[in-house]
Structures are given as C-alpha cells and as structure tokens.
Amino acid sequence: MHNVKVDPEIKLDFQDVLIRPRRSKLKSRAEVDLFCEYNFKNSKKTVKCIPLVASNMDTIGTFEMAAALSKQGLMTAVHKYYSVEEWKSFAQAYPEALNSVTISSGTSDEDIKRLSSILQEVPGISGITLDIANGYQDSFPDTISRVRDDFPNHTIVAGNVVTGEVVEDLIRAGADIVKVGLGPGSVCITRIKTGVGYPQLSVVLECSEVAHELGGHLMADGGCTCPGDIAKAIGGGADFVMMGGMLAGHDQSGGELRTKEDGTKVKTFYGMSSETAMSKHVGQVASYRTAEGKSVEVPYRGDVNETLQDILGGLRSTCTYTGAPLRKFSFFLHYSSKYYQDCKEDPNIMIRARLFASCYAD
Ligand SMILES: NC(=O)C1=CN([C@@H]2O[C@H](COP(=O)(O)OP(=O)(O)OC[C@H]3O[C@@H](n4cnc5c(N)ncnc54)[C@H](O)[C@@H]3O)[C@@H](O)[C@H]2O)C=CC1
Ligand SMILES: O=c1[nH]c(=O)c2[nH+]cn([C@@H]3O[C@H](COP(=O)(O)O)[C@@H](O)[C@H]3O)c2[nH]1
Numbered sequence: 001m002h003n004v005k006v007d008p009e010i011k012l013d014f015q016d017v018l019i020r021p022r023r024s025k026l027k028s029r030a031e032v033d034l035f036c037e038y039n040f041k042n043s044k045k046t047v048k049c050i051p052l053v054a055s056n057m058d059t060i061g062t063f064e065m066a067a068a069l070s071k072q073g074l075m076t077a078v079h080k081y082y083s084v085e086e087w088k089s090f091a092q093a094y095p096e097a098l099n100s101v102t103i104s105s106g107t108s109d110e111d112i113k114r115l116s117s118i119l120q121e122v123p124g125i126s127g128i129t130l131d132i133a134n135g136y137q138d139s140f141p142d143t144i145s146r147v148r149d150d151f152p153n154h155t156i157v158a159g160n161v162v163t164g165e166v167v168e169d170l171i172r173a174g175a176d177i178v179k180v181g182l183g184p185g186s187v188c189i190t191r192i193k194t195g196v197g198y199p200q201l202s203v204v205l206e207c208s209e210v211a212h213e214l215g216g217h218l219m220a221d222g223g224c225t226c227p228g229d230i231a232k233a234i235g236g237g238a239d240f241v242m243m244g245g246m247l248a249g250h251d252q253s254g255g256e257l258r259t260k261e262d263g264t265k266v267k268t269f270y271g272m273s274s275e276t277a278m279s280k281h282v283g284q285v286a287s288y289r290t291a292e293g294k295s296v297e298v299p300y301r302g303d304v305n306e307t308l309q310d311i312l313g314g315l316r317s318t319c320t321y322t323g324a325p326l327r328k329f330s331f332f333l334h335y336s337s338k339y340y341q342d343c344k345e346d347p348n349i350m351i352r353a354r355l356f357a358s359c360y361a362d
C-alpha cells in the first residue's frame, strides 16, 4: 500500500521573511562585536570566532581563502583534495590559521585513511568536516563514531541533513556541529534532478532547536546570496553559516580566470557534484549517476577582503537595527511578497505551495 502524506505546514526560505527592527542602545555600527564564543559538546573545545565559514568546495575552501579568512576571525572548511605535503607546507607558512580550519573528508575507507594521515602529520588542525551529499545514509552515524573515537579532541562538523531526527543521530554519534541544507546552494541542482529538498530557513528553525536541546551546534549550509540572508540564518538559530557562492570569483578562490571578448573578467565556479568536479577528481561521471551541480562563470571580484568588509558591515548593521548582539535577534516578519504575488495571480499556486512544503510516502 502506497500511503502518501502531505505536511500542510508552510515552510520558509530566506526571501519569505524580514527581520523586525527593535529599539537599540547601540550608537554606532562600530560598537558591534561579531565574535561569538562556543563550547563544543563532544570535542570539549572552546572557540571564539566570527561564525562564518568558507565552504569545502574546491573553488572556495582553498588554503589561500583560509589564510585570508583566519586573519579576520572567520573559519574555513578546507576542501578534501590537498595532499599531506600540501597540508604540511600550509601549516608551516600559516601556523596561526590552523585554529580556524577544519579538514574535509568523505566517508569512504580511502577518505578516512587520507584524513587520518593528514591529521597525524598536522595535528594542529582544529576540526574535521565529514561531508556527504546524503547525510541520511544508514552508515553515517557509525562513521562519525569511528572518527570521534580516533580524534576525541577535534571538533567534528557532520552533514548534510535537513530534519531534526537525524540531527539528533549525528550529535549522539559524536558530531559537535551538524551541517544542514539539501539543495539550496547557488550551484545546486539536486532539487531539480531528484525532487528532494527542504526550504532552508525552516531547516534552520527546526534543526537548531533539536541541536541546541542536546548541547550541539548547527551550521546552515547553502542558499545565502547576500549579507541579509546570513543575518536571517543566524537569527533563525544557526550557530554558523557556510558560504559558497558569496566567496566565489575572488583572488583567493579557485577556478579558472578568463577575460571575455568585451574585456570583463570572470572566474569559473561549480558544484562539487557537477560534471566539472567529477571529471576533475574522479575522471568521469559514473554510469549509474547524474550530475547534481552546475558550472557557472561569476564576475571576477578581486581581493576577498573587500567582500568580507561588505558582509561583516551588513551583519553589524543588523545588530544595530535589532538592538541585539549576533545570535540574539529572532523576530521575523513572514511577508513573502513573491509567494503572495503568485497566489494572487493563480489561486492554485496556494495549494501547490502548500503541497511543496513537505511530502513523504511510506
Ligand atoms: N548540500 C547539498 O544539497 C549537496 C551537496 N553536494 C556536495 O557535493 C559533494 C559531492 O557529492 P556526491 O558526488 O554525491 O558524493 P558524496 O560525497 O556524497 O559521496 C558518496 C559516495 O560516492 C562516492 N562517489 C562520489 N562520486 C563518485 C563517482 N563519480 N564514481 C564513483 N563513486 C563516487 C564517494 O566516494 C562516496 O563514497 C558532496 O560531498 C557535497 O559537498 C552534493 C549534492 C547535494
Ligand atoms: O546540490 C548540490 N550540488 C552540488 O554539486 C554542490 N556543491 C556544493 N553544494 C552545496 O552548496 C553549498 C554552497 O551553497 P551557496 O553557493 O549557496 O553558498 C555547499 O557548501 C554545498 O553544501 C552542492 N549542492
């Protein structure tokens, strides 16, 4: 018997809400301190940082990005394609940056072997990001437990998932921070190729509650297109926000730089499940699968430090409008101009939008 259930609750994305302003004692944006302190449940580490994280995509989580971001107090999930030798020279050149990086890994035996050998050679790396496209894989908690046993003092980020019950599984298995997001990314096509996904602000609202109840932390991954989206993710309960596209196209980003015929410069940026990424790292797209990411060209944007100033300036300003430090504002207005406009034009869209909210079969 095929029993379909539809969750009728409306789910929210960043563009469906605005943050409500409130009285503030702050006289200037300069008074706002964006550094936050965290005590991690399983690694027992205490960390003070600005809770923004460069994504572990090979065009974003580069050593160059890590060096630039660490200077400003931000974090980098370094991608999984650097060798032991490359890690050793990075550690020698930027020893202070090791505090603000995690090393990424998948879950295959080969991935874990590589992870272990790098951590053996460069023990100062502060954390590990265990990242798979589908964090619902049955064996994922076991892999996390294994890595936790081997590295009791490293902060472990694990993902991606989008629902509370699995957030709980991953934290109980040994993760400190659960990374959430399925298909919201700027170069994601997972929702198109598979029909699976979950609106990202609702993911954050629902999953942060579960994580925090257990003493764990949450990282919102994907879908932030501007500083305001980051503010909304943090306001919704995310302890950390991971950025891909917002950091693409800079000197510190990977990807090929190209000058177009009209003289403008562009850099390539692609999903880690795109044909480009698979050809680069695996040699080809395996016959049983399809790409779940796309490849784009983004305008070349120079030094990432200017973009960081824009992002951090926006967040400081959020704090002054809401009279609250980072992570302490949480009054959203659900207005969704796009959603209601659509509804006016077509009453059926209202129903379809509700159906979209969440649908599962058993
Ligand atoms: N947040 C999101 O919505 C999504 C994120 N992604 C990102 O893209 C990355 C790559 O995703 P996936 O390619 O789905 O792999 P994955 O990292 O989830 O890997 C799953 C398993 O398949 C293996 N594998 C991957 N590509 C293969 C290939 N071409 N041939 C044979 N085996 C292969 C891997 O070694 C691994 O054991 C993820 O790690 C994630 O960072 C991908 C899709 C969705
Ligand atoms: O469906 C996907 N196919 C892909 O090929 C892919 N590559 C990256 N990612 C995810 O997107 C996040 C970055 O998102 P933004 O660019 O929106 O910041 C990243 O941090 C990932 O979680 C992918 N998702």
Ligand SMILES: [K+]
Residues within 6 Å of the ligand: 055, 056, 057, 131, 221
């Ligand atoms: K990722």
